[in-house]
Amino acid sequence: MSHKLSVVFRFAVLFVGLGLALACATPSITFNSNPEQAPGFEETRIALVIESTLAAAQEGTRTAQEGSTSSGEAAPTYTPYPTYTPLPTEAPQPTTPPEQRPTEPPTVNIEEKIRSANVLIFEDVRGYPALEPRVHRALPGMKFSGGRVVEVGDAVGNFMSQLNSPTRWDLIVVAAEARSGVRGEFWDVIYNQVQRGAALVTEIWYLDDIINGRISPLMSECGLKLYRDWERAPGYDVLDYSLYWLDAQHEIFTNPVVVEPLYSPTIYWEGDAGDLLALGAGGDAILLAGTHPDTRSDHGTLATCMGGRVIFQTFSTHDYPYDKTVALWKNYMTYALKQHFLAGY
Numbered sequence: 130m131s132h133k134l135s136v137v138f139r140f141a142v143l144f145v146g147l148g149l150a151l152a153c154a155t156p157s158i159t160f161n162s163n164p165e166q167a168p169g170f171e172e173t174r175i176a177l178v179i180e181s182t183l184a185a186a187q188e189g190t191r192t193a194q195e196g197s198t199s200s201g202e203a204a205p206t207y208t209p210y211p212t213y214t215p216l217p218t219e220a221p222q223p224t225t226p227p228e229q230r231p232t233e234p235p236t237v238n239i240e241e242k243i244r245s246a247n248v249l250i251f252e253d254v255r256g257y258p259a260l261e262p263r264v265h266r267a268l269p270g271m272k273f274s275g276g277r278v279v280e281v282g283d284a285v286g287n288f289m290s291q292l293n294s295p296t297r298w299d300l301i302v303v304a305a306e307a308r309s310g311v312r313g314e315f316w317d318v319i320y321n322q323v324q325r326g327a328a329l330v331t332e333i334w335y336l337d338d339i340i341n342g343r344i345s346p347l348m349s350e351c352g353l354k355l356y357r358d359w360e361r362a363p364g365y366d367v368l369d370y371s372l373y374w375l376d377a378q379h380e381i382f383t384n385p386v387v388v389e390p391l392y393s394p395t396i397y398w399e400g401d402a403g404d405l406l407a408l409g410a411g412g413d414a415i416l417l418a419g420t421h422p423d424t425r426s427d428h429g430t431l432a433t434c435m436g437g438r439v440i441f442q443t444f445s446t447h448d449y450p451y452d453k454t455v456a457l458w459k460n461y462m463t464y465a466l467k468q469h470f471l472a473g474y
């Protein structure tokens with residue numbers, strides 16, 4: 130009990146005690162005429178006074194307790210109701226963006242690129258007036274314009290200078306029908322040009338003479354090898370030297386000119402007729418013409434490789450009809466350049 134309660138209680142006891150003492154000290158007076166003066170009245174009055182005093186003391190005690198609680202004691206802790214937390218709702222799904230159509234690659238005008246190509250041509254029969262230079266005769270049909278077209282004829286020195294010039298050649302033509310000059314280091318430089326993306330069309334019917342030389346890296350990468358030398362024996366039948374298309378629908382035989390197979394030579398002479406090719410290991414070479422219509426792995430006289438950028442012809446152009454061979458050269462150049470530009474060079 131606090132100090133204030135103790136004081137109130139002591140005051141109440143003192144008050145009751147004082148009342149009892151006064152009652153005992155007061156002389157007793159008898160009033161017969163007043164009922165309040167009847168015997169026992171005074172004791173009753175004193176008891177009422179004491180009861181009233183105790184009630185007042187209890188009231189004071191209650192008031193003191195309430196004051197003490199509000200001023201000194203900690204108020205009872207209030208426990209709030211738990212806060213309501215709504216259940217998580219399903220996260221909204223991202224909306225699917227509208228379907229994007231693939232961007233169409235820019236259209237490449239291959240024909241325009243072919244017309245504006247840089248072309249270097251070595252054709253050694255230009256030094257032989259009796260022989261018609263058939264690559265040269267095919268050039269008007271190509272309609273070259275805008276690029277550099279350089280014909281060095283049979284000038285091997287000029288040919289080497291142009292190969293090493295700053296010009297980025299799109300196509301190199303080696304028509305070495307007279308077998309002069311293009312040997313050894315020429316194939317090192319030509320191979321380097323092909324490695325940089327140049328297209329190559331070559332007529333080389335003396336392959337058996339140089340197959341173990343510097344042309345071998347190009348042949349190996351193509352996946353071509355020499356099958357055997359090709360000879361015309363005395364008294365031969367010209368029909369035995371017919372050339373058959375192994376894929377008559379190939380672009381080399383159809384675009385831009387349709388060329389029929391070379392069923393018979395136009396010149397009768399004995400000796401070396403050229404070389405026959407076979408498919409080697411690796412590379413992507415395809416035999417397109419040969420001496421056997423049903424054989425596609427050897428006896429070849431025309432092949433393409435390196436994605437179509439490189440073409441090998443191992444027979445002599447001048448042994449077959451003029452119009453067909455001129456058309457073939459036009460198709461060769463068109464096809465090789467097309468594959469060159471389609472490959473991104």
